[in-house]
Amino acid sequence: MTILLSGIKKLYQIGDQEVAALDGIDLHIKKGEFTALMGPSGSGKSTLMNILGCLDRPTVGSYKLDGEEVAQLGDDALAITRNKKIGFVFQNFNLLSRISAWENVALPLVYAGVGKKERMEKAAYFLDAVGLGPRKDHQPNELSGGQRQRVAIARALVNDPRIIMADEPTGNLDTKSSTEIMSIFSKLHEEGKTIILVTHEPEVATYASRQLLLRDGKITRDEGKGVVMDVV
Amino acid sequence: MLFSESVRIALTALFANKLRSILTMLGIIIGVGAVIAMVSVGMGVRQQVQTSIASLGSNMLIVSPGSSSSGGLRGAAGSNVKLKYEDSEAIKNKIKNIDYVSPTVSNSYQIVNGNQNWNSTVQGVTPDFMAIRSLTVGTGSFITTTDLNSRNRVAVIGTTVATNLFGTSNPVGQNIRVNNAPYKVIGVLESKGQSSVGQDQDDVVIVPLTTAQERLMGITYVKSINIQVSDANKMDQVQNEIEILLRQRHQIVGDKEDDFTVRNLTSLMQTMTETTTMITLLLASIAAISLVVGGIGIMNIMMVSVTERTREIGIRKALGATFQNIMIQFLIESVVIGVIGGAIGILFGCLASMAIAKFGNFATVITAAPILLSFFFSVGIGLFFGIYPARKAALLDPIEALRYE
Numbered sequence: 001m002t003i004l005l006s007g008i009k010k011l012y013q014i015g016d017q018e019v020a021a022l023d024g025i026d027l028h029i030k031k032g033e034f035t036a037l038m039g040p041s042g043s044g045k046s047t048l049m050n051i052l053g054c055l056d057r058p059t060v061g062s063y064k065l066d067g068e069e070v071a072q073l074g075d076d077a078l079a080i081t082r083n084k085k086i087g088f089v090f091q092n093f094n095l096l097s098r099i100s101a102w103e104n105v106a107l108p109l110v111y112a113g114v115g116k117k118e119r120m121e122k123a124a125y126f127l128d129a130v131g132l133g134p135r136k137d138h139q140p141n142e143l144s145g146g147q148r149q150r151v152a153i154a155r156a157l158v159n160d161p162r163i164i165m166a167d168e169p170t171g172n173l174d175t176k177s178s179t180e181i182m183s184i185f186s187k188l189h190e191e192g193k194t195i196i197l198v199t200h201e202p203e204v205a206t207y208a209s210r211q212l213l214l215r216d217g218k219i220t221r222d223e224g225k226g227v228v229m230d231v232v
Numbered sequence: 233m234l235f236s237e238s239v240r241i242a243l244t245a246l247f248a249n250k251l252r253s254i255l256t257m258l259g260i261i262i263g264v265g266a267v268i269a270m271v272s273v274g275m276g277v278r279q280q281v282q283t284s285i286a287s288l289g290s291n292m293l294i295v296s297p298g299s300s301s302s303g304g305l306r307g308a309a310g311s312n313v314k315l316k317y318e319d320s321e322a323i324k325n326k327i328k329n330i331d332y333v334s335p336t337v338s339n340s341y342q343i344v345n346g347n348q349n350w351n352s353t354v355q356g357v358t359p360d361f362m363a364i365r366s367l368t369v370g371t372g373s374f375i376t377t378t379d380l381n382s383r384n385r386v387a388v389i390g391t392t393v394a395t396n397l398f399g400t401s402n403p404v405g406q407n408i409r410v411n412n413a414p415y416k417v418i419g420v421l422e423s424k425g426q427s428s429v430g431q432d433q434d435d436v437v438i439v440p441l442t443t444a445q446e447r448l449m450g451i452t453y454v455k456s457i458n459i460q461v462s463d464a465n466k467m468d469q470v471q472n473e474i475e476i477l478l479r480q481r482h483q484i485v486g487d488k489e490d491d492f493t494v495r496n497l498t499s500l501m502q503t504m505t506e507t508t509t510m511i512t513l514l515l516a517s518i519a520a521i522s523l524v525v526g527g528i529g530i531m532n533i534m535m536v537s538v539t540e541r542t543r544e545i546g547i548r549k550a551l552g553a554t555f556q557n558i559m560i561q562f563l564i565e566s567v568v569i570g571v572i573g574g575a576i577g578i579l580f581g582c583l584a585s586m587a588i589a590k591f592g593n594f595a596t597v598i599t600a601a602p603i604l605l606s607f608f609f610s611v612g613i614g615l616f617f618g619i620y621p622a623r624k625a626a627l628l629d630p631i632e633a634l635r636y637e
Contacts, residue, residue, distance in 0.1 A: 098248050
């Protein structure tokens, strides 16, 4: 198994009211699944995404990632977990603007303590894989939106993570680039990567093999591989 | 993460904001430069004061006879008559690191020229006296070894004596009567004015030591022996050697008391050293303030830099940077500002010091200590003032930081 969430709650104190952004999430995502996480804004999908991506901790509940309990790890332990097991692709790319594409791709390897020669080789390999080999020395502002997102995908893949977390990866892209990016995700899925995709566009979600619908901090629908399960 | 990688990231960030980095460094450059220039001026003052005080006799040892005692009755200090001219010759010949040895006798006499008379101190001295007291002869000449050996009745007089006895006419070549015996005036000293204790240094008649002892005073001993040591640091050593030599010559053995005392002007030296050290410290601390101000400049810019790069920090954290990684990255940035600023500051400080020496016509002294100290201080300042901003960066919440616009 890859991801096992049980009884996850995330509570926020607003004034003297306690608001539950996530209200008891139980979720099991198997290795190799391509899951789309959908829901209107305010449904808690960003919060769930942050917890799944080890950027945040749940207030209560258990999160087993690769069999290891990570729900209440310290900041540094979470950072190391992110570095080793999770690759992020963000809506606004989140590339460092002052360094070249290959340096951006190699960044997770810097924090993993990999030597420079190996970093260069790996970064070049993954840039080739997303079709940006010839542009590896360009800075992000010299690349188009679709190209930037491909750099971000290469960066997400470079440290061979267990999960790829993609948060609205096509949100800032035109239709053509969106299609290109989604086809890369489909290819990665075929290669056996576990992908979690957060989106509010149904067309994008159709690339996924499993769709989760979140509403008011709860999973209200979970359908995948033709099997429709209404949770509530 | 590798340390060299952190340095590379920091340098990249500094290069990306060249003007800002240089302006930030300017604070440190001015601070370090000021410390080095000011300390070099202070050291220059110290050296100058040291030379001028040395001319007053800071490295002087004074041997005077001890008190006499007979049957348990002790006389006043100096009443003992065992210190001889031969003792001073022995000191001159046997002890190293000595520039001049000057034995003296002195007494008050009436000096007469024609119908004018004046009471003054007559000092019997050797030719070394002139050098040891930094005297210069205005007209005529000083006492020579020949005068000393033949016990000539010659005298060199101070300007006060000259004015009182001769008015405006030239005394050289004329005769004066000291204690009713005629002495030929061979020179007039240049005026030295009052001493620090209010004594008129020009009211003096100088005659050869042997003449004073045998023809004027009828004594065989000397009142004191002044010794100028060549190196102020060898004072204690020389003093010790003189004590041993004189005990030998006076056949004082075991724990019997010395029949002489050797004194030095250590207190004067100490005051001088304290004063000049204070001057140097004062100048250095004024300069150090600008170094601290430079440090606050670093902190200010680092705070701006952290805020500006919140998103970058968020990205780095999301990709696995730990607290330590971010902390080190920003600390190195501020330390690099300190190191480069310090290095350039050393250069500017040395140049400024040389410029002061050249255009101010004033000897400045550049030593390694203030250079090293202010360099490490500036690195320390970079480190110290970098800690808070770096910590602030490292503690950023990755979710908040990624959301930052």
